[in-house]
Amino acid sequence: MTGLLLVAAALLAAMIGSELALRGTKLQTGLGRVLVAWTVVWAAALYPLLHYGAIGPIALTLFWGGAFLSWFGVRSHVESSILLRMLYMLRKQPMTEARVVESYSAHFGHASRIAELLRGGMTTESGGRQTITTKGRAILRIVSKLR
Amino acid sequence: MDALTARTAHTPVEAHAEPYRLRRAPMDSLNWLAVAALALILVIFYFVRKIPAYLALSFVVAVGYAGATAAQVDWHLPSEWMVIVIGLLFWSFGLLIVRLMLVRSVSLRLLARMDGGEQENIVEDIAGRLHDMRSFRLTRVQGDGTSMLTGWGRFVGVVVAALYSVFRIEA
Numbered sequence: 001m002t003g004l005l006l007v008a009a010a011l012l013a014a015m016i017g018s019e020l021a022l023r024g025t026k027l028q029t030g031l032g033r034v035l036v037a038w039t040v041v042w043a044a045a046l047y048p049l050l051h052y053g054a055i056g057p058i059a060l061t062l063f064w065g066g067a068f069l070s071w072f073g074v075r076s077h078v079e080s081s082i083l084l085r086m087l088y089m090l091r092k093q094p095m096t097e098a099r100v101v102e103s104y105s106a107h108f109g110h111a112s113r114i115a116e117l118l119r120g121g122m123t124t125e126s127g128g129r130q131t132i133t134t135k136g137r138a139i140l141r142i143v144s145k146l147r
Numbered sequence: 148m149d150a151l152t153a154r155t156a157h158t159p160v161e162a163h164a165e166p167y168r169l170r171r172a173p174m175d176s177l178n179w180l181a182v183a184a185l186a187l188i189l190v191i192f193y194f195v196r197k198i199p200a201y202l203a204l205s206f207v208v209a210v211g212y213a214g215a216t217a218a219q220v221d222w223h224l225p226s227e228w229m230v231i232v233i234g235l236l237f238w239s240f241g242l243l244i245v246r247l248m249l250v251r252s253v254s255l256r257l258l259a260r261m262d263g264g265e266q267e268n269i270v271e272d273i274a275g276r277l278h279d280m281r282s283f284r285l286t287r288v289q290g291d292g293t294s295m296l297t298g299w300g301r302f303v304g305v306v307v308a309a310l311y312s313v314f315r316i317e318a
Contacts, residue, residue: 069241
């Protein structure tokens with residue numbers, strides 16, 4: 001079971017490292033830094049796991065990819081989910097549905113989403129107009145193939 | 148000692164006589180099958196767009212791998228096999244979330260509307276989540292027209308608050 005404990009410790013280290021790398025920024029903005037954190041922990045874990053945990057590099061890499069994908073999905077969902085945000089808002093007090101939408105839109109609505117797309121390099125602004133970048137179009141192409 | 152012999156050795160002494168890295172072939176059948184199972188999960192993710200069907204098939208692959216390889220596992224050193232099985236389940240779950248994000252993401256829909264030159268209105272998308280909250284029995288509408296959390300909704304709300312705090316997300 002030493003191997004499993006070492007893997008769990010490495011996973012915890014990667015998740016803590018990710019939060020430190022993000023430094024409070026959004027996942028979409030700091031994804032590069034997060035990938036570096038996960039890669040560094042993976043590389044550091046290879047030898048101890050092979051030597052003391054009887055877990056080879058292929059098994060660890062397969063596990064690591066799945067763990068990263070799951071962490072990314074959950075982390076990103078918690079950060080961006082409209083439903084969870086509305087639930088959080090309703091914890092404070094009951095509201096009419098119109099008020100919930102209004103309150104959500106004021107803080108996390110259209111303007112906030114546009115700003116996030118801009119920060120993520122998916123759109124660019126020129127002369128007060130938003131246009132999609134090559135990166136944005138590439139993402140849309142991938143999305144249309146996988147949706 | 149080849150990889151299969153090491154895995155099926157009957158005595159613990161024999162199985163642990165050499166360091167693990169010396170006993171192992173670079174890539175034995177356990178690993179080949181794991182890579183094949185992962186490839187199959189990725190193919191299923193690409194071709195099966197219905198979420199319940201994807202979930203069922205990918206789960207069958209992960210459990211099928213576990214069942215098919217259990218006889219090859221050296222039960223004195225099961226960590227690697229367990230890590231692979233958990234890894235396959237992580238891939239299935241992670242890809243499920245990715246599919247949900249691709250289908251439901253308001254930001255991606257906004258980007259697609261901008262690309263198509265359509266009006267960039269996301270209020271309908273946002274309002275649709277209120278309906279989802281009722282469907283999932285997280286909220287109920289009171290007599291005065293206000294929405295309030297159900298017991299289940301309050302529980303999920305506490306979990307969300309804790310996650311916002313752990314992830315340092317602006318509350």
